[in-house]
Structures are given as C-alpha cells and as structure tokens.
Amino acid sequence: MKAIVLRELGGPTQLRYEDVEVPTPKANEVLVKLKYAALNRRDLWITYGQYPGMELPSILGADGAGEVVAVGEQVSDIKVGSAVVINPALNWGESRAFHGPDHRILGMPSDGTYAEYVVVPAENVFTKPTYLSWEEAAALPLAGVTAFRSLMYRGNLKKGENVLIPGIGSGVALLALQIAVAHGANVFVTSSSDEKLERAKQLGAKGGVNYRSENWMKEMKKLMDGVDLIIDSVGGENFNHLINLAKPGGRIVNFGATSGTVKELLLPRIFFKHLDIKGSTMGSPEDFKEMLQFFEEHKISPYVDKSYPLKEAIEALIYMENATNFGKITLKIE
CATH class of the missing domain: 3.40.50.720 (NAD(P)-binding Rossmann-like Domain)
Structure with missing residues (x-):
C-alpha cells in the first residue's frame, strides 16, 4: 500500500511517499481501507520532533474514515463493509475525567491514517454518520x-x-x-x-x-x-x-x-x-460517542478548507504551517 512515512526529523519535507506492507489486524482489531484522512497540528509538530514519546519510523495521521475490510479474532460486532469513522484516542483508560498511563494518539507511535489502510482497535471505530461525506467524516474525530x-x-x-x-x-x-x-x-x-x-x-x-x-x-x-x-x-x-x-x-x-x-x-x-x-486534551470513548450523537442531532458538518491527494501530504502540511487555513485540511486517498 502507499503511505506517508516519517523516518527523519526536520519538518514536513522529511516525509516520504512509500510502498509499505498492508497491516494485518490482530485479535480485537479491524483493518480499515481509508477514503480520506485529515491533518492536525500534532502531525506538523511531530515532523519537527516537538511531541512527547517520539518513535520513528512512523506513518502519521490521527483522523480518518473508510470501510472495514477485515476483522481480527474476537471481533463480532463489526462487519466487513461497515462505513466507519475512527476515534484516534487509543487506550483512554477507565476514568472519563482523565486518560490513563497507556493512552496514546493514533499516528505515532502507532501507524496512522496517512495511508491506504490502517489497523485500529475495534473499540475505536464508530458508524459513520450517514449525512456526512467521507471527507467531512474524516475531518471530524480529533477536532470534534x-x-x-x-x-x-x-x-x-x-x-x-x-x-x-x-x-x-x-x-x-x-x-x-x-x-x-x-x-x-x-x-x-x-x-x-x-x-x-x-x-x-x-x-x-x-x-x-x-x-x-x-x-x-x-x-x-x-x-x-x-x-x-x-x-x-x-x-x-x-x-x-x-x-x-x-x-x-x-x-x-x-x-x-x-x-x-x-x-x-x-x-x-x-x-x-x-x-x-x-x-483538556482529546476525549474519552463516552465523549466521542456523545459528540457523534450531538452532531447527528444538530446536523453539524466540519468546515473543510482544502483537500490534497495523499501523495501531496508535504504540501498540505506546509499549507497548514502557514496558518492561512479556515477549517480542516484533508487528504484524499485513492
């Protein structure tokens, strides 16, 4: 599959558009074929090494939406073909008030959504709101x-x-x-x-x-x-x-x-x-679920400023770095 990989620090120009292996879902995981990903400033900071827990190489990207194409063992409530949006807050923990010590965000160190496919825990995928386009759904998770x-x-x-x-x-x-x-x-x-x-x-x-x-x-x-x-x-x-x-x-x-x-x-x-x-930072699974319900009730759509093809992720991050955008920046994944 094609993916945007960060192997060296030094800003977004260090990113590389590469061929990597399609990941295989383990127990309690699902494989999602992504339609769109979205940028966050976190991705930009990571390229400069300005983020805790740096581990390279890594595929960036916390936000994404797509179709489930495979499920691991012990996954029974998510079917292949399901349209999903990804909650990027992994391993939040038991308390809603604060995240636990094992919490991390998708897209470094765990490989993220700047790719054709991504593996995530089954508990981190939610049904895509039908009124949202694939692009809007991908732009929603972290910011929402x-x-x-x-x-x-x-x-x-x-x-x-x-x-x-x-x-x-x-x-x-x-x-x-x-x-x-x-x-x-x-x-x-x-x-x-x-x-x-x-x-x-x-x-x-x-x-x-x-x-x-x-x-x-x-x-x-x-x-x-x-x-x-x-x-x-x-x-x-x-x-x-x-x-x-x-x-x-x-x-x-x-x-x-x-x-x-x-x-x-x-x-x-x-x-x-x-x-x-x-x-406050990110949100618990309860926050994510309630956020989706609130958006569905009020038919709120993320405002998308600009979209780039996946292979132009460098240009997209440079555009974000210039801080001229009004709304989210997305990556279309062919």
Missing part, C-alpha cells in the same frame, strides 16, 4: 472530540452563556463555534484576520475582534457583558487578557499553547474572581 469535551464536559456549557473562542479558523475552534451555537450559547471570537472574523459570523458567531488591534480588549468588552466560558488553544501572553475578560465565577478551558507559555500568570486576578481554569 476535543471541542466537544472542552465545551460540554470540562466547560459545562449552559444555554444562553457567553463563550469566547480565541484564534478562530482552526478545525477545533470552528467546531467549538458550531457546537456552542447549536447548544444555544452566544459565541464571540478573535482572529488576526478580518476575513476570518466575517466568516465566523456567517457560521453563527455574535461578533469578533481582531486581536492585532491596539484596543481589542476594549472592543471585545463593548460586544459582550463578560465571558462565562473561554475555550483557549493559544496560551502565550494573551492568556492574562482572557482572565481579565472572564466574568466572576467564569471558566477557562485550555487545550493548547500555539503561542507558547504563559510567562507571568496573574494569580490574584484568578482567585479574586473565583475563576475555574481547566485543562
């Missing part, structure tokens, strides 16, 4: 479960609350926007692009502010009367601004740090406002 868990489980989002999503444009941020709007929240966003702000409004955002503006904090405060819940993947120096925008008793859920560390966390502003600051 991350956004859903951050909002609904960790964030305890309630109807009518004000939600702030900094850095709108990523796959997770856009799905968080759609989930929150569908749940009846008032969503506000930030971006360095006025075009992305306008497109976010078309997807249901009440308003947005360009954070490159000198007075963006004041502009945001004019738009809303404080924030009940902030879903942040940016971190960096703007994190203290988020603390300032939060209402007393508000919540901040963080699942990333694309702008780096928070160098000076102002603790008095946290405890005097009685804020809850929570971390």
